Amino acid sequence: MSDIDLIIQRLELRGHRVTQSRRRVLDAVLAQPAHFTVDDVLRATRAPRRRQPPVGRATAFRTIRLLLDLNVLCRILLDDGTLHYRLSTRGHHHHLVCRDCGRVEDFTQCDVEPLVRELAEAMEYDIDAHWLEVYGRCRACRQPTKEPARVR
Amino acid sequence: MSDIDLIIQRLELRGHRVTQSRRRVLDAVLAQPAHFTVDDVLRATRAPRRRQPPVGRATAFRTIRLLLDLNVLCRILLDDGTLHYRLSTRGHHHHLVCRDCGRVEDFTQCDVEPLVRELAEAMEYDIDAHWLEVYGRCRACRQPTKEPARVR
DNA sequence: TGACAACTGATACTAGGTCTCACTACACTG
DNA sequence: CAGTGTAGTGAGACCTAGTATCAGTTGTCA
Numbered sequence: 001m002s003d004i005d006l007i008i009q010r011l012e013l014r015g016h017r018v019t020q021s022r023r024r025v026l027d028a029v030l031a032q033p034a035h036f037t038v039d040d041v042l043r044a045t046r047a048p049r050r051r052q053p054p055v056g057r058a059t060a061f062r063t064i065r066l067l068l069d070l071n072v073l074c075r076i077l078l079d080d081g082t083l084h085y086r087l088s089t090r091g092h093h094h095h096l097v098c099r100d101c102g103r104v105e106d107f108t109q110c111d112v113e114p115l116v117r118e119l120a121e122a123m124e125y126d127i128d129a130h131w132l133e134v135y136g137r138c139r140a141c142r143q144p145t146k147e148p149a150r151v152r
Numbered sequence: 153m154s155d156i157d158l159i160i161q162r163l164e165l166r167g168h169r170v171t172q173s174r175r176r177v178l179d180a181v182l183a184q185p186a187h188f189t190v191d192d193v194l195r196a197t198r199a200p201r202r203r204q205p206p207v208g209r210a211t212a213f214r215t216i217r218l219l220l221d222l223n224v225l226c227r228i229l230l231d232d233g234t235l236h237y238r239l240s241t242r243g244h245h246h247h248l249v250c251r252d253c254g255r256v257e258d259f260t261q262c263d264v265e266p267l268v269r270e271l272a273e274a275m276e277y278d279i280d281a282h283w284l285e286v287y288g289r290c291r292a293c294r295q296p297t298k299e300p301a302r303v304r
Numbered sequence: 305t306g307a308c309a310a311c312t313g314a315t316a317c318t319a320g321g322t323c324t325c326a327c328t329a330c331a332c333t334g
Numbered sequence: 335c336a337g338t339g340t341a342g343t344g345a346g347a348c349c350t351a352g353t354a355t356c357a358g359t360t361g362t363c364a
Contacts, residue, residue, distance in 0.1 A: 017360090017361065017362090019360080019361085020360095037350090037351080038351075038352080039350080039351080057352095058352095058353085058354090061351085061352060061353080062353095065352095082350095082351095083351090
């Protein structure tokens with residue numbers, strides 16, 4: 001079953017209609033690179049080679065929000081402080097982002113847990129969430145000979 | 153030496169002028185709770201009891217940005233995804249934020265390092281930065297008898 | 305077929321932030 | 335002490351990301 005079918009299934013399962021507009025946003029989302037903004041998606045739905053009517057801005061934002069609620073997308077915090085969107089891997093995960101090419105690796109072996117437990121004890125907090133993003137340069141971008149393959 | 157004098161010293165050291173407007177923004181920043189927005193600061197400079205002329209919006213934003221550059225302030229990511237500002241403790245640190253009262257604890261015993269090293273090896277990334285925010289409820293806010301002391 | 309709810313898109317609005325530009329106020333130089 | 339150049343200022347236009355409103359459209363089910 002393809003990505004798009006899985007997402008459509010998830011939409012229907014939650015009682016949402018799968019309309020033409022939503023399908024167009026979905027298509028555009030799946031065609032995006034590692035991470036993107038809502039305007040990137042909007043632009044993609046409006047690309048001249050797509051012979052479909054464009055999607056309204058409000059609808060694009062609404063659909064992205066819906067996909068976020070369904071955990072189809074997640075948000076990713078770039079090192080400049082801007083929030084982008086990204087197709088989400090299932091469950092709790094974090095991002096390792098290459099500053100140069102924008103490539104993103106998801107990682108789940110989230111060994112922040114001991115730290116969080118320690119912190120909870122020391123500070124007497126009930127801790128229920130955390131956010132961790134890691135930034136660096138991937139192997140390809142460190143090789144000076146090759147042109148970095150810009151993912152975004 | 154007081155906080156404000158230290159900051160002023162840092163400004164001068166970097167060749168910035170210490171003008172009336174900057175002093176007013178600084179006063180307002182130091183009077184803020186755990187974390188704040190630029191508009192909070194603006195409102196504070198315009199509070200009726202202050203008999204000083206108000207600071208322009210652009211100047212407030214410029215000054216906050218300057219203080220950010222000087223590491224006087226840091227940004228803090230709230231769990232709703234909004235970025236606020238906060239007086240920065242020196243050096244690399246993270247935030248533990250109480251969702252209820254907004255209280256913030258800074259922590260530096262940042263044992264993310266082993267995780268980061270492991271990640272660097274596994275993914276073949278040069279890792280140079282990370283961002284970690286932790287959310288929970290502080291002791292005071294967990295006690296049902298007392299009204300939580302709202303820090304912000 | 306009708307009715308109702310979900311959805312859509314245009315548009316206005318908000319928050320947070322930058323840009324521009326004419327003006328002001330420092331601080332150095334002669 | 336005057337002149338001058340530069341840093342800083344404030345008003346306001348503008349930008350980006352996102353939400354609210356609302357009349358009109360579409361899909362679904364009885």
